[in-house]
Amino acid sequence: MSMAVVGMIAGMALGFAGYFGGFGAFLLVAALGAVGFVAGRFAEGDLQPGDFFRPGERNRDNERRL
Template sequence: MSATIAGLLTGLVLGLAAAFGGFGAFLVVAVLGGLGLLVGRVLDGKLDLSQFTDRERR
């Protein structure tokens, strides 16, 4: 299992645990799932965030 899938599943499970039920819970799960997906893609090296964290800007 790749870190992307693990991050997505972790975000979804945490979202379900944090907000169980209703449309608001759906939104929370969607946001946390997306964050988990982003973290997983960064850990897999498929998403490069260095352009946002580069201290030497011109």
């Protein structure tokens, strides 16, 4: 599934939450979507827990390799 389709589905979910549940539901769906995105990136191996605590170190390692 392309990222455009995933973005469209996420936008539709947020729209439905905002329309039927109000602004609080919109924020809840957006926050849970962000948590799910980060969890998915951890599961795929794209993120590591240290990435949140050492923000610039990963970029410096990539510059050294070039």
